[in-house]
Amino acid sequence: MESAFNVIAEPSRRAILGLLASSERSVQEIEQRLHMPQPSVSKHLRVLRDAGLVESRVDAQRRLYRLRPEPLMEVDAWLSAFRHFWSAQVDALERHLDRMHQEPQGEGDNE
Amino acid sequence: MESAFNVIAEPSRRAILGLLASSERSVQEIEQRLHMPQPSVSKHLRVLRDAGLVESRVDAQRRLYRLRPEPLMEVDAWLSAFRHFWSAQVDALERHLDRMHQEPQGEGDNE
DNA sequence: CAGGTATATGCCGCAACAGGTATATTCGCC
DNA sequence: GGCGAATATACCTGTTGCGGCATATACCTG
Numbered sequence: 585m586e587s588a589f590n591v592i593a594e595p596s597r598r599a600i601l602g603l604l605a606s607s608e609r610s611v612q613e614i615e616q617r618l619h620m621p622q623p624s625v626s627k628h629l630r631v632l633r634d635a636g637l638v639e640s641r642v643d644a645q646r647r648l649y650r651l652r653p654e655p656l657m658e659v660d661a662w663l664s665a666f667r668h669f670w671s672a673q674v675d676a677l678e679r680h681l682d683r684m685h686q687e688p689q690g691e692g693d694n695e
Numbered sequence: 696m697e698s699a700f701n702v703i704a705e706p707s708r709r710a711i712l713g714l715l716a717s718s719e720r721s722v723q724e725i726e727q728r729l730h731m732p733q734p735s736v737s738k739h740l741r742v743l744r745d746a747g748l749v750e751s752r753v754d755a756q757r758r759l760y761r762l763r764p765e766p767l768m769e770v771d772a773w774l775s776a777f778r779h780f781w782s783a784q785v786d787a788l789e790r791h792l793d794r795m796h797q798e799p800q801g802e803g804d805n806e
Numbered sequence: 807c808a809g810g811t812a813t814a815t816g817c818c819g820c821a822a823c824a825g826g827t828a829t830a831t832t833c834g835c836c
Numbered sequence: 837g838g839c840g841a842a843t844a845t846a847c848c849t850g851t852t853g854c855g856g857c858a859t860a861t862a863c864c865t866g
Contacts, residue, residue: 585823593704594824598773605776611843624825626844631823645833645842653780660774660781662709665716667771669764696853705854722813735855737814742853756812756863 588655589662591635596620597628601651604638608650699766700773702746707731708739712762715749719761 585591592598599618603609609617615625629649632638637655640647696702703709710729714720720728726736740760743749748766751758 587704587706589706589709590704593698593701595698595700596824598700602776605780612841621826622843623827623845627824630844642833647843651777651780653777656774656777657781659770660778663767663771663774665713666762666764666767669762670768670771701853707854723811732856733813734815734857738854741814753863758813 585631585635588635588637588659591631591637591655592659594628594631596624597632600625600628600632601637601656604649604651608641608648610643610646610648612646614649696742696746699746699748699770702742702748702766703770705739705742707735708743711736711739711743712748712767715760715762719752719759721754721757721759723757725760 592601596618600614603614603617611622611625611629614620614629615622618625629638629640632649633640635655636652638649639652640649642648703712707729711725714725714728722733722736722740725731725740726733729736740749740751743760744751746766747763749760750763751760753759
């Protein structure tokens with residue numbers, strides 16, 4: 585798996601990273617917010633950790649996971665070779681923001 | 696395959712996109728520059744095309760492939776949710792534009 | 807139309823991965 | 837120490853993706 589590109593190919597993993605973008609979370613929190621079985625979450629977190637995309641710290645019986653940005657920086661660096669295709673116009677950035685704000689990974693409770 | 700994230704998970708495919716970043720290329724050109732067998736190149740190009748990452752035009756017996764940036768913009772958009780982790784400046788700019796574009800957006804969370 | 811070049815596709819085998827279920831481990835608390 | 841909660845791992849299975857090879861298709865040229 586190794587590569588961050590492979591790791592973020594998985595939608596569930598992107599969702600997890602999306603959650604961790606705002607704050608660190610316990611496994612249970614992720615499990616509940618994303619409606620996925622606990623072993624799945626743990627396995628994805630394992631992959632994410634092996635690839636250096638997250639790290640965990642212990643809090644009682646909980647493990648709190650938080651994001652490690654370095655591997656995503658690599659992806660960003662690779663993307664920058666193509667960004668001139670669209671970044672010429674600042675409009676693009678605005679559209680990005682628009683889309684960003686429509687994404688489902690909010691902070692509030694949704695259940 | 697569908698998703699651009701899956702498509703760019705493949706190193707060969709990233710290499711091909713890298714080549715196409717500078718200019719359009721024939722299959723043969725890609726084959727030679729990347730030292731990969733022709734069927735491999737064709738197959739990867741097929742995947743790339745199906746995902747909308749490249750398009751081809753006909754030039755005699757050659758097919759010239761060129762990049763289509765839209766799917767990569769999606770990746771970029773997704774990444775922008777994390778970019779503030781390593782780029783304080785971009786973050787500031789985003790917030791700035793965000794403030795400039797305060798709009799009543801009525802979309803809640805979806806699934 | 808034949809032959810050649812450029813590209814695409816079909817088939818096969820293999821390895822990797824994701825999901826599910828059951829179980830193991832860790833830790834706090836009484 | 838035993839129990840329960842939180843998390844991790846093992847095992848199995850179905851699917852999918854990739855590489856290699858052979859072959860088909862498209863198109864140009866003479």
